Amino acid sequence: MGGSRSRRATVAGRAARVPGGRRLAWLLLAACLAAHPAAAQTGDDEFRTLVGELAGANLRQKEEIAGRLLATGHGGVRDVLTALLEDRLFEREDDGRVFVVESNEEGLATFQLLDPATLADAGTIAPDRLDRIITNNRLRRFLRTGIARFDSSSPDAGVRLEAVRELLRSLDDATLDLLRERAAVETDPDVAFEIETALSVEALDDPDPGVRLAAVERLSGRLNPVVHNRLSALVRTTDDGGFAEPDEAVRAAATDALWQIDSRRNVYSVLETVAFGLSLGSVLVLVAIGLAITFGVMGVINMAHGELMMLGAYTTYVVQLWMPDHIGVSLLVAVPAAFVVAGSAGVLIERTVIRFLYGRPLETLLATFGVSLVLQQLVRTVFSANNRAVTTPAWMSGALRFNEAFALTYNRLYIVLFALIVFALVLAVMRYTRLGLDIRAVSQNRTMARAMGVRTEWVDAMTFGLGAGIAGVAGVALTQLTNVGPNLGQSYIVDSFMVVVFGGVGNLWGTLIGGMSLGIVNKLLEPFAGAVLGKILVLVVLILFIQRRPRGLFPQTGRAAESV
């Protein structure tokens, strides 16, 4: 205790000797980054000492130390500051030395220490022997800007782009000098565009109205939120009744530019809503395809459909337990595994319960509901009633950014893709395989199919198994969207029946179009009506729709339709 107090006193004393700490830090930094990046190379030991000072410093002093670290131009600066930003910089309690920790993930028994200057292995240690070096919002903003300055000269154009966007949020003289210099050497058009945006934003403060006007015109239609803020500030009235921008031509141009930005944003927000709708629709299609087979083709109302999805979801969980080191591929392994697990459960249900109830759809509804209760309780007995965590693999996280206003997360993209692949496979099985031919024959005319030598009993079991297996595959996808628990299936059962009935029973294309359109309509309604009311509206519209067209969007025609 006594040791640490005295160390703090030293640091405080040293900080007090630095006049106007923050400004000096920026000046130093600007000097060495902008003018001679390699001029002030610092040795590893000196660098380590400087990092070590972070341990006892208060937040204001930490900011000043971070500034001096940046000024050193040492190769380890970026890693140390990133570690500080991500709460991975720790002080060792035994000797007060500061280390970077490789990963501070919760639940780790030991932390891997790295030397701050060289990032070399510095041994492992129990987390309770370390003190985290804490940060606050202000310091984190400072760190982000500092790192962005560093990154603005990275060889990777993507890193440079992010860095310039970060710098754009807090423009000051040093940053602008840096950006001007970058503008001269920048070759990547996207980065050059963002630098131009930054310099134009700065030019809005120029005393010459002509320069301001040109800047406003350049900024017209640019989607960066900073641009929108600055332009709307220009046309705002001040307290004394005048305008923030004295020149009328500039104001008119700014209003016009804002209109351009808003209309572009509206286009992208509609695109985004449609994309959200498509991904919701894909989920609906996924959960309904299996039902389209069991209900649509066989006429069996399978209330245990949701629980078969739940089995698929739990299969994913178990697969991840088996291969904790390969989370990335675990989902791909889980897809066939879930198909087999849920499919065999389906065949078992068909052989033991459903085959006695053909032609009595209301009774199958009751019996399969009983099966669903048993399956739920089974899962509670085996896995407990608590939700299970399924890890999202790294390739599923992140987003595809088109521009500042429009980005799609990868998991949404993958779910659309996955639904389409599953749909195409089911369609191919139904159309091109012997099993598909048999299934269609039996569903159209059971007696005739049997007379032609089709083993109808076997086909029934396989059809139900196929539908159940696809439910399991849908369950794998659901692990990425919702909690994996015993009630997972129940929440989707009404939705999936509505999709099948809306699309038209016995028509796979109807299921696809029905699911997608329900998803989009749902998302389009959400901004106006709210999520819950939107859903209620969709249900009411569906109920009314079924009155108008009791056989769905694409009704079956011909003889088969009569018996349904």
Place this chain on the structure above:
Amino acid sequence: MKAPALRLPAVIADRASVAFLASLAVVALVAPLLNLAVPESSPLHLSSYAVGLIGKYLSYALLALAVDFIWGYCGILSLGHAAFFALGGYAMGMYLMRQIGTRGVYGHPVLPDFMVFLNWEELPWFWYGFDQFWFALVMVALAPGALAFVFGWLAFRSRVTGVYLSIITQALTYALMLAFFRNDMGFGGNNGFTDFKDLLGFDLQSDATRSALLAATAVALGGAYWTCRAVLASRAGRVLRAIRDAESRTRFLGYRVQDYKLWVFVLSAVLAGVAGALYVPQVGIINPSEFEPINSIEVVIWVAVGGRGTLWGAAAGAVLVNYAKTWFTGALPDVWLYALGAMFVGVTLFLPRGLAGLLPVRSRDA
């Protein structure tokens, strides 16, 4: 052997009906007696908890009767009857909420607690009149009846039948559940109504009120049974069974099938609403989870277990299954869902006529 003093109306004079109504009368008389008149120390004493439980079972039995009336005799499998039950319950709940008056947590003379909590200034229009008991009674029948009328008018006119009808009734109750979960609907959001004080000035916590409610439920169940029997014995009742057995043929014979179905559906919804209204004061709470799709399916199971198309079987099934539920969830909570699931599968596979099919008595119109 003649009983000249007592002449039952012909529609309920068969052996099954007599046995059913007699046992109802016995329950309605004996349960309050054992609770109120027998001292607590006596082994024959019936606890107040048990009285409440029996009352709850009887209101479930009335709901099951309503479902059996349309499923067993007209072939309409509604998987949304819990919605009508809950609507009746909400109507009664609104009356009970207004009876709380200044005794609520916030002590507001007019607004129920949850409205004060949501900073509402005045009572929404659809709460007017619920301080009057007669108005609440009218709404108990009118709210579910009107919904059933609109829904049935649309559905039966466009000949939505069988599985499709079952699925859209599920959607109906699901949509209502989502709606009632919303706070700004004015029905207490996900907490619903609770903390009731009294009904017509009688304290809901007192044993006498509980016994009276039990007796009232038994009377309502008996009355509903009689009403259904009377309808079934009439010419319309024969048309209903004809619709169940051959809908198209009945239509070709010139009957307006959709009209018959609509009225029987509305009557059944009203009975379900009455059941809900009797359920709420005995249980002391009503919230949107009553609308859950699974509840409606469970009602159908009671009917299937007891015996579809007998009325008394449905009522008995409701009591039996719910008694089993109470017992299992107390003694073996983990086994209950297995048992219920096995019951569903077993009854549909092996007892298509339910437990009633095991008995030697034959209903006249099965």
